[in-house]
Amino acid sequence: xxxxxxxxxxxxxxxxxxxxxxxxxxxxxxxxxxxxxxxxxxxxxxxxxxxxxxxxxxxxxxxxxxxxxxxxxxxxxxxxxxxxxxxxxxxxxxxxxxxxxxxxxxxxxxxxxxxxxxxxxxxxxxxxxxxxxxxxxxxxxxxxxxxxxxxxxxxxxxxxxxxxxxxxxxxxxxxxxxxxxxxxxxxxxxxxxxxxxxxxxxxxxxxxxxxxxxxxxxxxxxxxxxxxxxxxxxxxxxxxxxxxxxxxxxxxxxx
Amino acid sequence: xxxxxxxxxxxxxxxxxxxxxxxxxxxxxxxxxxxxxxxxxxxxxxxxxxxxxxxxxxxxxxxxxxxxxxxxxxxxxxxxxxxxxxxxxxxxxxxxxxxxxxxxxxxxxxxxxxxxxxxxxxxxxxxxxxxxxxxxxxxxxxxxxxxxxxxxxxxxxxxxxxxxxxxxxxxxxxxxxxxxxxxxxxxxxxxxxxxxxxxxxxxxxxxxxxxxxxxxxxxxxxxxxxxxxxxxxxxxxxxxxxxxx
Numbered sequence: 001x002x003x004x005x006x007x008x009x010x011x012x013x014x015x016x017x018x019x020x021x022x023x024x025x026x027x028x029x030x031x032x033x034x035x036x037x038x039x040x041x042x043x044x045x046x047x048x049x050x051x052x053x054x055x056x057x058x059x060x061x062x063x064x065x066x067x068x069x070x071x072x073x074x075x076x077x078x079x080x081x082x083x084x085x086x087x088x089x090x091x092x093x094x095x096x097x098x099x100x101x102x103x104x105x106x107x108x109x110x111x112x113x114x115x116x117x118x119x120x121x122x123x124x125x126x127x128x129x130x131x132x133x134x135x136x137x138x139x140x141x142x143x144x145x146x147x148x149x150x151x152x153x154x155x156x157x158x159x160x161x162x163x164x165x166x167x168x169x170x171x172x173x174x175x176x177x178x179x180x181x182x183x184x185x186x187x188x189x190x191x192x193x194x195x196x197x198x199x200x201x202x203x204x205x206x207x208x209x210x211x212x213x214x215x216x217x218x219x220x221x222x223x224x225x226x227x228x229x230x231x232x233x234x235x236x237x238x239x240x241x242x243x244x245x246x247x248x249x250x251x252x253x254x255x
Numbered sequence: 256x257x258x259x260x261x262x263x264x265x266x267x268x269x270x271x272x273x274x275x276x277x278x279x280x281x282x283x284x285x286x287x288x289x290x291x292x293x294x295x296x297x298x299x300x301x302x303x304x305x306x307x308x309x310x311x312x313x314x315x316x317x318x319x320x321x322x323x324x325x326x327x328x329x330x331x332x333x334x335x336x337x338x339x340x341x342x343x344x345x346x347x348x349x350x351x352x353x354x355x356x357x358x359x360x361x362x363x364x365x366x367x368x369x370x371x372x373x374x375x376x377x378x379x380x381x382x383x384x385x386x387x388x389x390x391x392x393x394x395x396x397x398x399x400x401x402x403x404x405x406x407x408x409x410x411x412x413x414x415x416x417x418x419x420x421x422x423x424x425x426x427x428x429x430x431x432x433x434x435x436x437x438x439x440x441x442x443x444x445x446x447x448x449x450x451x452x453x454x455x456x457x458x459x460x461x462x463x464x465x466x467x468x469x470x471x472x473x474x475x476x477x478x479x480x481x482x483x484x485x486x487x488x489x490x491x492x493x494x495x496x497x498x499x500x
Binding site for chain 1: 378
């Protein structure tokens with residue numbers, strides 16, 4: 001579980017996060033949504049420890065990040081897996097090399113044990129024949145799956161995903177969404193996803209946090225998002241005709 | 256103010272490079288890879304340039320000897336002094352700022368743009384140690400290729416001097432031995448080691464702290480080349496003042 005208590009973050013004159021508080025529960029897919037410039041990425045980078053908030057605190061299963069020593073912070077980071085928007089795979093390494101990288105850096109496993117572990121996670125993300133290919137030789141969807149495999153290879157407690165569906169076709173996007181949801185439940189981890197994709201919101205949004213201008217505007221579940229009267233949320237989520245109709249049908253069905 | 260801030264950031268970066276070292280098992284592979292890319296990969300161009308620079312120095316010296324009182328061995332002497340003192344260590348380092356420096360900035364800059372550096376940091380890895388330290392260690396071998404450049408440069412001078420009819424082989428070799436001061440070679444290697452450090456760290460600084468996209472990677476490579484060259488030239492002056500006067 002990650003507890004965020006009133007965090008503030010500024011860059012020079014720009015006050016990006018203005019006191020955001022929330023709780024991300026373990027075993028659930030937690031989504032952060034909001035318009036571009038609402039502070040989602042900064043918020044995610046604060047959760048990852050890449051940015052230090054000026055005020056407020058972030059508590060990971062009872063451990064307040066700011067109170068940890070730098071060694072403890074590094075140890076905690078090894079419990080975090082991250083799937084970047086562009087996958088961020090290392091160009092000079094093969095798929096297997098990318099997935100094995102955290103194991104080589106942080107464990108004392110024998111080479112054969114590492115290879116077994118890599119096989120298991122690549123199989124888990126449905127990539128069985130790509131071990132020796134380089135990132136430039138595989139599709140965007142496969143790159144995302146490799147990034148997920150790399151993120152989970154160390155059995156993390158926390159999984160963060162920054163727009164995991166960007167640049168993917170709708171069908172592959174659903175596959176990636178479902179994969180993340182399955183892994184979250186299977187490994188019982190705390191997953192936080194930063195997304196623009198409303199399909200993801202409807203599919204896997206067990207908890208949704210809506211940010212607007214650096215503030216928490218709304219939070220709830222995917223079912224609650226159909227019922228909410230919050231204008232900022234409805235304007236954002238139901239901006240397309242398709243989603244307006246879906247919402248209308250949902251309300252009519254309920255009535 | 257920006258320059259002062261950049262100098263401060265550069266100094267902090269250099270300190271950070273030596274902290275939280277990466278596992279030796281992984282670092283060893285990275286160092287060997289960098290030796291292959293930065294040192295072995297530069298050998299061809301440096302040999303090519305050195306040969307022709309040596310040749311041109313020999314021809315130009317010979318063309319300027321119009322007085323019969325000036326001994327013919329001056330061609331060998333001037334070629335040796337020019338190559339050992341300046342052309343091999345400094346001129347080659349400027350070439351390397353273009354070749355190796357741009358490569359370092361663009362490769363690290365691309366890693367920044369594609370979030371690969373963020374990925375390293377999220378894993379708790381000291382990205383500066385992982386990326387820059389192997390380059391510094393690899394470039395410790397830089398004096399070896401400069402030694403080859405010296406040899407090839409002088410050979411180029413001999414080749415052009417003798418086969419161009421500007422000097423006899425005996426005169427040229429006599430000139431090479433004339434008033435030879437071994438410390439000049441030491442001075443040259445000291446300079447080379449300092450330039451090697453600058454070649455590894457300044458382009459890394461420009462790549463690591465760049466912001467933006469692909470266009471900015473190109474701009475950072477250009478800026479890196481300019482600044483590496485400027486700092487090498489300033490360092491050359493300071494070291495010459497300190498070591499030769």
